[in-house]
Amino acid sequence: MDYKSAGVDIEAGYKAVELMKKYVDETQRSECIGDLGGFSGAFSLKNFMKMKKPTLVSGTDGVGTKLKLAFEMDKHDTVGIDCVAMCVNDIACAGGEPLFFLDYIACGKNEPEKIASIVKGVAEGCKLSGAALIGGETAEMPGFYPENEYDLAGFAVGIVDEDAMPDKKNIGAGDALVGIASSGVHSNGFSLVRKIFKITHENLSRYREALGSSLGETLLKPTKIYVKTLEKVRDADIKIKGCSHITGGGFFENIPRMLPKGIAARIEKASYPVPPIFELIKSDGGVDENMMYNTFNMGIGMVLCVDKKDADALVETVRAAGEEAYIIGQTEESSEGGVRLC
Numbered sequence: 001m002d003y004k005s006a007g008v009d010i011e012a013g014y015k016a017v018e019l020m021k022k023y024v025d026e027t028q029r030s031e032c033i034g035d036l037g038g039f040s041g042a043f044s045l046k047n048f049m050k051m052k053k054p055t056l057v058s059g060t061d062g063v064g065t066k067l068k069l070a071f072e073m074d075k076h077d078t079v080g081i082d083c084v085a086m087c088v089n090d091i092a093c094a095g096g097e098p099l100f101f102l103d104y105i106a107c108g109k110n111e112p113e114k115i116a117s118i119v120k121g122v123a124e125g126c127k128l129s130g131a132a133l134i135g136g137e138t139a140e141m142p143g144f145y146p147e148n149e150y151d152l153a154g155f156a157v158g159i160v161d162e163d164a165m166p167d168k169k170n171i172g173a174g175d176a177l178v179g180i181a182s183s184g185v186h187s188n189g190f191s192l193v194r195k196i197f198k199i200t201h202e203n204l205s206r207y208r209e210a211l212g213s214s215l216g217e218t219l220l221k222p223t224k225i226y227v228k229t230l231e232k233v234r235d236a237d238i239k240i241k242g243c244s245h246i247t248g249g250g251f252f253e254n255i256p257r258m259l260p261k262g263i264a265a266r267i268e269k270a271s272y273p274v275p276p277i278f279e280l281i282k283s284d285g286g287v288d289e290n291m292m293y294n295t296f297n298m299g300i301g302m303v304l305c306v307d308k309k310d311a312d313a314l315v316e317t318v319r320a321a322g323e324e325a326y327i328i329g330q331t332e333e334s335s336e337g338g339v340r341l342c
Helices: 010-025 064-073 079-093 112-129 190-196 201-205 215-219 227-235 250-258 276-285 289-293 308-320
Strands: 054-062 097-107 132-140 150-161 176-181 242-245 263-267 300-306 325-333 339-341
Touching: 010 112, 010 132, 054 079, 064 079, 064 150, 064 190, 064 201, 064 215, 079 097, 079 112, 079 150, 079 227, 079 242, 079 300, 097 112, 097 227, 112 132, 112 150, 112 227, 176 308, 190 276, 201 215, 227 308, 242 250, 250 263, 250 289, 250 300, 250 339, 276 289, 289 339, 300 308, 300 325, 308 325
Parallel strands: 097 132, 263 339
Antiparallel strands: 054 150, 097 150, 176 300, 176 325, 242 300, 263 325
16 A cells, blocks of 8 residues: 555656746746745845835635636636636735735646646736745645545735825725726636536537627636736826725625725716626526625726726726726715615
8 A cells, every 4th residue: 555546646746846847937036035846935025125114915815616617618727817816916905016926726636737737827827917936735635626626725925015005094985986897707706607507518618699709718717917907007106095806795895895984885887888797697597686796796806996086097097007997986975884886
C-alpha cells in the first residue's frame, strides 16, 4: 500500500507545477522575492514606504457553484479569472492596489493539464489586475471530491494610503450613483441559475438567439476586473466617496454597505440596459423582480458614489478606460436606509 494506491498521485502534482510555472512567471512584479515552489510567498514593501499611511487591504473568495458549469462544459481556463476578480475587486473598492494573490485548488484527482488550465486563468486575472501570483496549493482529496470536480478559492493582499480610502462619512443626500457595467452574471447567483436551467452539456451548448451565443458561453463569461479602471478614475482626480462591488445579495445587500446611516440609494432601473441573460433568467425561472435585484448584479458590477458635479466626468473617464458606465441614481435621506428601485 502506498499514497498513490490511496488516490493521491504525487508525481502528477509535480507535473502540474511544471505546467503552470510559465503562467505564474508572467505575473511576477519587481517586488516578488523567491521562486515558485517555496514554503511561502515573499513580497517586498520597500517601494511603498513613501506613503504617508501605508495600509494593507485584503480579500478572499471563491468561484462558487459556477464551477458546476465549467465541469459540464469541460472548460477550465476562465474560472481562475473569476476567482481573482472576486478578491481584487473588493480591494479596489477600498481604493487599494492589489499586490499579490494566492490560490487554493482542491480536487478529487490531480489531472496536471486541467490544473494548469485553471492556473492559466488565475494568472490571466492577476495580469488584468496587476497582482503577482506568488503562491498557491493544489490539494488532491480522493473520496472527498468526485474525480472530475474541484473547488477553487483565493486570497489577495493590496495596499492603499489610508487617507485615500473612500469614507462613507462624506456621503450625503443628492450624491450621484454611477454604475460600471458587468460582463454578465459574474460569479454569484449560480445556485438559482442551476435550478432554472438544465445544466447539461447539450443544453449549455445550444445557441440562444436572445443571447447571441450559447447559454454556456454567456454564463461562463468571467467576472470583470475593475482595478485598472478605478486606477484611471483616481488618476483623473475624481473623489470617490463610496464604492460597492455588486456580488452575492445584488443591489439590496451591497449598495447599502457603502452608505452612512440615514442615507438610502435611489436606483433608476431604466437608466441603463439590462443584459438579456437576466431577462432570460427572470422569465424562464419566474423570478420576482425584487428577487432578481437581490440576487444578481443585473448588469452593474460596480457602483460608485461621487459628488453630483463629478458624475459626468466619472462616466467619461470610465468609458475612456474601455468600460461602459451610467448614472444610475442618487442618494437620498432615509431613516430606514437601503435601496429603492424606481
